[in-house]
Amino acid sequence: MILEKWLLLLKLLLCISAVATEGPSNRTIEARLVDQLTSNYDRRVRPRMNASETVDVTFAFYMTRVDILNLRSEMLSVTGWIVVRWYDDIFRWDPAQYDNITKLVLPTSSVWLPIIALDNSVDNIIEKNFRDNFYVLISYTGLMSWEPGGVFTTSCEMDITLYPFDRQTCTMFFSTWDYTVDLVNLTFASPEVDRDAYVENGEWEILSTKVEGDRFSYNNSPEMIYPEVAVTIQIRRKSTYYFINILTPCLMMSCLVLMVFYLPPDSGEKVSLGVTVLLAFSVFQLMIAEDMPTSASAMPILEVYLLCFMSASTFSVIISVLVLNLHHRTEYNQPPVWLRRLVLDFLGHWLCMGTRSHTTDVQPIVEEYHDHMDQVEAKIEIDHHDEPATSCSNPKIVLPDSPAESTHTFHPTSGLLGASCQNLRTGAAISAVKLIHSIANIDKTSGTQSKTAFLSAVRDVYQELYQTRMAGEVEAALENQWKQIARVVDRFFFWLTFSILIVSTAIIFDAARDRQA
16 A cells, blocks of 8 residues: 555656656756757857867958048948858757757857957957847857948048049958957858849949958967958049039139130239139139048149149239230330240240230331431521512521422421421421411511521421420330230230140049040
8 A cells, every 4th residue: 555655656746747847848948958959059169079170260340331431541331231141069959859949049148159359440349239239139050140231431542533433442351359260161162242232332332342361460470360251342532523613623624714814904903803713713723622531642633733723813913014025015115036036936826816916016117207307407497598688578497308499497487387288298397387377377577587596496396396206106106015915925825824724624524434434
């Protein structure tokens, strides 16, 4: 009886134990599986039963967008995630024994992880959030899959020569920070970056990507070789914004630079227009200077383009001052022979301006003046008569440019001149005769000496009038020569500046065309 009671009690205990172990089978079996896998697991050591074996880790990079490419700080920031896979000898089981469980998801604190570092990161080389926030997917075959993601910010050497038509190539270097290649071998799973979930950037366009493996060592310990995976991204700037907001205003203001040379000197606005355009370029450059990259290794083509326009604007102001100085001469002297030959003969002919045919030569006017003065001295003669001076005595005046036999009789009483006075060809001679007529009406003296003095005075007045007229003609001829020189200089620098602006514009647009190729 006692034995039967003990047997009954044992069966009861077995039934209670069986009932206690019953429950949701999935959870219990999974928990039992996890306990069994982690009971003797040490996450501090490599997951290899044979310590001489290498852990092969495959690496893949998935990119979703380009966040920032800062040219000033030479920094690239992208959003994406990495996929790291390896085999663990400990985490293996038979799904048939555990209710066909083929996968487990465990926190990173429960398994061994390869220490993946971003060598050229500008923030944290090893991101701690990756270990805390992303779990590991474990397959029954021992395949471990870890997919941490976030923002990857790396340093990148920028080439700003063709800014804003530049292309940048940035590389992110991933390596196993603590393990050499004989312990952990890091390889890439795909030769390109996966962009299935990529979102286009408004400023940058991805041209190509490349993933390749490499190895490196430090100089102080060359025997320790570390594995590395280089992810290279080549991107190109979208230049529509710069065409609309930078290049188009520059082209418009370059037309104003040319108008400085085209504006006539008599308008008095050449220098004002040039200074206004120069100030506009200066303000424009200051406005975009904040967005321009700063680098001592290269000068952006856009900055060279703006400097060409500013130099042309400054040059136009300098040339305008020179042209105005030539055009508005306060003292007219004969231009130097070399200047006339260079500007009027060579440049004027080369620019098809015909300056020699429109320029008055000064030498014939001077020679005509000297010849005429000699004629005045020779032809003005006063005849003295022996008869007593009376009111009807008529002295004779032989005027220049009149026929030799023609004489003009001075009638002090009537105040009239002979009809031959119409033969005078110069305005100065006519003015002198009119002066004689006016003075004769006033002067009633009939003495021979008085008449001689009077006629001498008339001769002096006539010479002065003629000299004044000749001086005016010489001054006008000299003024015309200096104005012609100023006009040729203005036209020459107009075409020179136009050529410089066209060449500089062609260079930058050619760079844009090569960028599209």
